[in-house]
Amino acid sequence: MNTANQAETPADLLLRHGRVITMDPGRRILVDGAIAVRDGRVVAVGPDREVAPASEATETRDLGGALVHPGLIDAHVHAGSSELSRGLAPKDHADYGAVDDWLFAFRRPETDYLGALLSCMEMVRNGTTAYSDTGGSFFLEETVRAIETVGMRGMPGHVALDFNPDVPGRNTSSGAMSEEEGEMLRGSTGECVSRLEEQMVRYPFRSGGRVRGAATLYGCMRCSDTLLRQASSLAEEHGAPMIMHQSWDPEEIEISEALYGCRPIQHLADIGVLGENLTLVHMNHLDRAEVELVAESGTRIVHCPAASLRRGMGAIRKGAFPEMLGMGVPVALGSDGYSGRRDVLRQAYLAAVGFREFRGELPVLTGETVLEMATLHGARALGLEEVGSIEVGKRADLVVHTLSRPEAHPRFQDPVDSLVYFRGSSTVDTVYVDGEAILDRGRFTRFDAETAYGMIDAAASEFEAGVGASIYSVWPLVD
Numbered sequence: 051m052n053t054a055n056q057a058e059t060p061a062d063l064l065l066r067h068g069r070v071i072t073m074d075p076g077r078r079i080l081v082d083g084a085i086a087v088r089d090g091r092v093v094a095v096g097p098d099r100e101v102a103p104a105s106e107a108t109e110t111r112d113l114g115g116a117l118v119h120p121g122l123i124d125a126h127v128h129a130g131s132s133e134l135s136r137g138l139a140p141k142d143h144a145d146y147g148a149v150d151d152w153l154f155a156f157r158r159p160e161t162d163y164l165g166a167l168l169s170c171m172e173m174v175r176n177g178t179t180a181y182s183d184t185g186g187s188f189f190l191e192e193t194v195r196a197i198e199t200v201g202m203r204g205m206p207g208h209v210a211l212d213f214n215p216d217v218p219g220r221n222t223s224s225g226a227m228s229e230e231e232g233e234m235l236r237g238s239t240g241e242c243v244s245r246l247e248e249q250m251v252r253y254p255f256r257s258g259g260r261v262r263g264a265a266t267l268y269g270c271m272r273c274s275d276t277l278l279r280q281a282s283s284l285a286e287e288h289g290a291p292m293i294m295h296q297s298w299d300p301e302e303i304e305i306s307e308a309l310y311g312c313r314p315i316q317h318l319a320d321i322g323v324l325g326e327n328l329t330l331v332h333m334n335h336l337d338r339a340e341v342e343l344v345a346e347s348g349t350r351i352v353h354c355p356a357a358s359l360r361r362g363m364g365a366i367r368k369g370a371f372p373e374m375l376g377m378g379v380p381v382a383l384g385s386d387g388y389s390g391r392r393d394v395l396r397q398a399y400l401a402a403v404g405f406r407e408f409r410g411e412l413p414v415l416t417g418e419t420v421l422e423m424a425t426l427h428g429a430r431a432l433g434l435e436e437v438g439s440i441e442v443g444k445r446a447d448l449v450v451h452t453l454s455r456p457e458a459h460p461r462f463q464d465p466v467d468s469l470v471y472f473r474g475s476s477t478v479d480t481v482y483v484d485g486e487a488i489l490d491r492g493r494f495t496r497f498d499a500e501t502a503y504g505m506i507d508a509a510a511s512e513f514e515a516g517v518g519a520s521i522y523s524v525w526p527l528v529d
């Protein structure tokens with residue numbers, strides 16, 4: 051048994067008779083396991099016959115053989131107003147720039163709150179207990195309010211990009227961004243640094259709080275070297291990670307070679323930014339030398355398969371994620387923005403099946419590996435070492451699945467195979483953060499979900515009016 055001490059352990063919560071994927075160093079799966087929680091942390095985890103008699107708990111729950119695993123970590127999500135535009139302008143057809151135009155005009159504190167609320171609700175419903183953005187908030191306190199409403203862990207950030215003055219064309223290449231919208235996004239280098247410092251001071255990373263500030267940047271050749279260097283120093287100073295997009299599209303490589311005479315990852319190394327405190331999101335287009343630089347420097351990666359698949363960006367076709375994992379690089383998973391669902395288990399499934407289909411090999415990434423990416427690697431990528439597995443001393447971020455769904459049967463399956471290929475997030479039932487049930491048997495506990503849906507839909511209907519019927523649906527909408 052794995053316990054804090056051998057005497058009877060007082061606990062606030064005792065979960066009994068779970069089928070527990072611990073993700074501990076031995077990767078134990080407890081067939082009839084129990085978890086005791088006190089003051090938000092796991093104080094005992096092991097076979098039920100050992101843990102239960104040794105625990106004195108205020109609340110005990112019998113899980114009746116249900117699957118339990120650590121809270122999942124979505125290492126890249128844009129939680130904000132843009133969530134309210136989902137499905138209103140079908141992005142298989144619409145021009146992204148035009149969609150962005152409507153979006154920027156529409157953005158207000160309330161829409162940032164409601165969009166982030168929708169994101170956080172979906173993440174928790176899908177078993178995610180912690181997420182990080184690369185800085186998509188115009189109204190950071192509204193994103194924080196949404197995270198706190200739901201009760202999960204979040205690392206939001208102010209929009210921070212100053213547009214690399216060496217790359218004027220890059221400033222608008224993501225779409226038809228007007229001058230006005232460019233101005234809305236753009237900050238001077240000094241303003242961006244102040245925003246980053248303010249969020250790290252206001253939400254200290256090392257506080258243990260659920261909301262934490264990091265050095266979150268847009269990246270992708272849209273930030274100046276000065277901003278990157280200063281953000282890196284600030285992150286070190288505040289004990290927080292630096293997180294940004296990188297190498298999403300091949301254009302970044304062309305720009306870097308023209309400007310600096312080398313590929314982007316070499317340039318990040320040259321300016322002293324690459325290293326153990328840096329997390330780079332996407333990383334679809336790397337050559338062998340860049341892969342080696344990443345591995346040698348201790349840089350962490352976030353792979354977002356759905357985002358790339360939806361737009362054909364090359365994460366599976368070009369990505370070296372299996373090789374980087376083989377070299378010991380932490381590779382987390384992220385749902386990103388336009389990809390569709392905020393669902394780490396969907397990303398895990400796509401990572402597992404995508405590489406084997408494209409490469410014509412089996413298994414490339416196994417179910418076990420993608421589950422490590424969704425938990426332990428996510429924790430490392432975000433600098434959240436106190437989560438990612440169910441072990442004594444770690445935060446009690448736990449996901450319990452229901453048995454009352456067809457996907458959960460037959461009951462006696464390999465739990466990892468069942469989770470990655472059959473259940474996904476469809477059977478998520480109860481989600482604990484710090485031992486608090488923020489989703490309890492399918493219901494959010496801190497707020498009324500139906501009221502939230504009403505507010506979200508009312509705000510989105512304004513956006514719908516702005517978008518106009520012409521691209522609302524490709525097929526005719528008939529009254």
Ligand SMILES: [Zn+2]
Nearest residue numbers: 128295386387
């Ligand atoms: Zn993104």
